[in-house]
Structures are given as structure tokens and as C-alpha cells.
Amino acid sequence: MSENLQEQEVIFKIKRFNPEKGFWWQEYKLKVDRFTQFTEALRRIKSEQDPTLSYRASCHMAVCGSCGMKINGEPRLACKTLVLDVVKKYNSNIVTIEPMDYFRPIKDLIVDWxxxxxxxxxxxxxxxxxxxxxxxxxxxxxxxxxxxxxxxxxxxxxxxxxxxxxxxxxxxxxxxxxxxxxxxxxxxxxxxxxxxxxxxxxxxxxxxxxxxxxxxxxxxxxxxxxxxxxxxxxxxxxxxxxxSEVAERGEKHTEAIFESILKTGKIAEAAVYLKTYGILQSLVDLIYMSKTGKLKYALVQERYVQNIDEIKKIMGGESK
Missing domain, CATH: 1.10.1060.10 (Alpha-helical ferredoxin)
Structure with missing residues (x-):
């Protein structure tokens, strides 16, 4: 067999779930080559070792979006991810597979959509x-x-x-x-x-x-x-x-950042906060910062960056 096609044994640690038992981890060993996708690995585990394992997969070509799961902590499509690429990236033949975060688990790697x-x-x-x-x-x-x-x-x-x-x-x-x-x-x-x-x-x-x-x-x-x-x-x-109030505040925040960069060449946090939230809310927050010992950060005097006129030209403002 060509060296490039040699198989390598990988340990799959799969976070399983069912409503009666809750979560638990289960390990499976499987030999894979450089072409083995995670969907293929899961299919072989289910058909050759454990028919109770549940997961979703359909197209196997990154079109249907069914096989989303966490692989070594990263949300990925299992069909688009090669097992040995992950082994190489993390320099370990042990890989973890979990259901996606945020979604309610139904069974093993299957979540509620x-x-x-x-x-x-x-x-x-x-x-x-x-x-x-x-x-x-x-x-x-x-x-x-x-x-x-x-x-x-x-x-x-x-x-x-x-x-x-x-x-x-x-x-x-x-x-x-x-x-x-x-x-x-x-x-x-x-x-x-x-x-x-x-x-x-x-x-x-x-x-x-x-x-x-x-x-x-x-x-x-x-x-x-x-x-x-x-x-x-x-x-x-x-x-x-x-x-909405959120949108209005967001617009004020954007305008404040633009004005701050145009004037000083960087984001002056205190000035941006004051324009975004107004005097009353800023005073309330200053009192909180004073109590927590963080007021000194709000009173830092900002210095203009050098060549501020060049920044103004980039942003479309006039040189003063």
C-alpha cells in the first residue's frame, strides 16, 4: 500500500446523550486513512461497532448542513472535515466529538432545530x-x-x-x-x-x-x-x-467612534461612552467605577496621534 494511503488508528471520544441517562463520554477506536471524513468515521462506528450511536448526515458534500457538530471543540461540518487533518492540527490521535452548543440535545449528536x-x-x-x-x-x-x-x-x-x-x-x-x-x-x-x-x-x-x-x-x-x-x-x-432604543444608541455609538478617530486618531473611550449613553447614565456609571476603583481609567487623558491630518483625509474629514 502506498505510504500516503496507510491507515492510522484514531480514538474517537464522543459525547453521548439520551433523556433517561443524560450525558456521558464513550470511546471508539477506528483505523482511518487520509480520505476519511468524520461522517464516514461515524458511519463505520455505527455500522461496525455500536448501532445505538445517533447522528445526522445527508448529502456528505457540505450542501445540506445536516452534520454540524463540535469536533475538538470547534463547530464544524463533519462531512467537510477530514479526520487526519484534525489529528495533524492538534498533534494527537485522540479527537472529541460533541453535539453543537446552544441547541437542545435530543439524542447523542442530534440536536433540536x-x-x-x-x-x-x-x-x-x-x-x-x-x-x-x-x-x-x-x-x-x-x-x-x-x-x-x-x-x-x-x-x-x-x-x-x-x-x-x-x-x-x-x-x-x-x-x-x-x-x-x-x-x-x-x-x-x-x-x-x-x-x-x-x-x-x-x-x-x-x-x-x-x-x-x-x-x-x-x-x-x-x-x-x-x-x-x-x-x-x-x-x-x-x-x-x-x-428602537437599541438602534438609536448603536447609531450614537458609531457616530461617537467616527468623531473620536477623526479628532484624535484613535478611540477616546470616555468621550465615546459619554456621547453614546448621555450625561445621566455616564454619571451613574462613574459612581460605580469610583466604588470599584476603576475611575482612574475613565480619567486618562487622550493624546492625539501623529499626522492626524492624514487620518482625516482617509476618513473624509477636513484638515484643521
Whole structure:
């Protein structure tokens, strides 16, 4: 056998679950070669060693999004991940497989998708054409530049990896999640759609609840960049009249950061906080900071960076 096709024994530590017993870890040993995907490894474990093991998989080609799970702590598609690539990355022949975080476990690696689908359907993930198009009196036309803008975000396969990795989803029930925003922006930015106002009402408040941790960016198997969709959705805030308190504060925060960089060349935290939250809330927080010994950080005097005029030119501001 060619050296490249030699098999290597790998120990799979799988976090299993059932409602009666709860969670437990179980180990399986399997010989794999450099072509073995995790879905193939799981299939062989189930068929050759333990028929009670449960997991989801369908297309085996990173299209259906069914086989999301945590592999060595990282949300991944099992069909897109080669076993020996993970062994090499972590320099260990022991790999762990767990159900995705955030989702309620049903059995072993199978999790409940109901809440995820509810979030996805909240953004109305389909095109709402004009009456003329529906009646056959007109047809949709999409410019190449518009198609280019939409294409990336149309590639979402609803795998849920980004939601599993997202801390904001866990702490804020009003945040729709990165996958829903990627899908929502795909239609919000589509010039053929007719419910833009309704979409802004659904998406804008939620978009300001993202913390920009970029975990969705890191784990997306299709390079969709949901965080970019969230940033682009925020740009629609200026067009929306019925802004929530969260959206208004987000806009103030963005403006404060822009003004701070334009003036000093960097983010002056104290000034940004004051403009974002106002004098009253800032005073309340100053009292708290004083009690906890952190007031000294708020009173740090900011120094302008050198060549501030160059920064102003980049940002479009006038030199003073």
C-alpha cells in the first residue's frame, strides 16, 4: 500500500446523550486513512461497532448542513472535515466529538432545530415580488452588481454552526442570530423585493445586538461572513424611522467612534461612552467605577496621534 494511503488508528471520544441517562463520554477506536471524513468515521462506528450511536448526515458534500457538530471543540461540518487533518492540527490521535452548543440535545449528536428554524423564518426568507410580476405584466431584472452583492449571502445552507458559536444568541433572546441576518440581508438588499420597510423592522434592532466577536466568520463552512451582513444591515438604520432604543444608541455609538478617530486618531473611550449613553447614565456609571476603583481609567487623558491630518483625509474629514 502506498505510504500516503496507510491507515492510522484514531480514538474517537464522543459525547453521548439520551433523556433517561443524560450525558456521558464513550470511546471508539477506528483505523482511518487520509480520505476519511468524520461522517464516514461515524458511519463505520455505527455500522461496525455500536448501532445505538445517533447522528445526522445527508448529502456528505457540505450542501445540506445536516452534520454540524463540535469536533475538538470547534463547530464544524463533519462531512467537510477530514479526520487526519484534525489529528495533524492538534498533534494527537485522540479527537472529541460533541453535539453543537446552544441547541437542545435530543439524542447523542442530534440536536433540536426548532428554535433555529423559527429564527430563520422570522426574517421572511423569500422574495416578495411586485403585483405586476405576480400578474405576469412585468419581469424581474437584476443588475450584475446587485447579484454580486447578494450572491455570498444566498449561499447559507442553514447548518447552524454560526449560531452554535455565537455568544450573543445565548444571552440576548432578541438577537436573531448570524444565520438569520445573513439570510435576511440577502432579501433586504434585493432591489426586486417589495417589503423593505417590514424587513427593516424585523432586522435593524437585532443587528445592533451583535457584539462583533467574529465567531460566525470563523466557523462558517461556506465563507459567507454573517457579521458582514449584520454590518450592512446596520447601514439601513438611517433610512428607518421607527428606531428602537437599541438602534438609536448603536447609531450614537458609531457616530461617537467616527468623531473620536477623526479628532484624535484613535478611540477616546470616555468621550465615546459619554456621547453614546448621555450625561445621566455616564454619571451613574462613574459612581460605580469610583466604588470599584476603576475611575482612574475613565480619567486618562487622550493624546492625539501623529499626522492626524492624514487620518482625516482617509476618513473624509477636513484638515484643521
Amino acid at each position: 426548532d428554535e433555529f428554524y423559527d429564527r430563520m423564518f422570522k426574517v421572511k426568507p423569500r422574495l416578495y415580488p411586485s403585483k405586476e410580476v405576480l400578474e405576469g405584466k412585468a419581469e424581474h431584472r437584476l443588475k450584475p452588481e446587485d447579484q454580486k452583492e447578494l450572491w455570498k449571502f444566498a449561499q447559507c445552507i442553514w447548518c447552524g454552526l454560526c449560531v452554535s458559536a455565537c455568544p450573543s444568541v445565548r444571552i440576548d433572546p432578541e438577537f436573531l442570530g448570524p444565520a438569520a441576518h445573513a439570510k435576511g440581508y440577502r432579501f433586504l438588499a434585493d432591489p426586486r423585493d417589495t417589503i423593505t420597510e417590514e424587513r427593516m423592522k424585523i432586522l435593524i434592532d437585532s443587528s445592533w445586538r451583535c457584539t462583533y466577536c467574529y465567531q460566525c466568520f470563523n466557523v462558517c463552512p461556506r465563507d459567507i461572513e454573517p457579521v458582514t451582513a449584520i454590518k450592512k444591515t446596520r447601514s439601513f438604520t438611517k433610512l428607518y424611522k421607527e428606531k
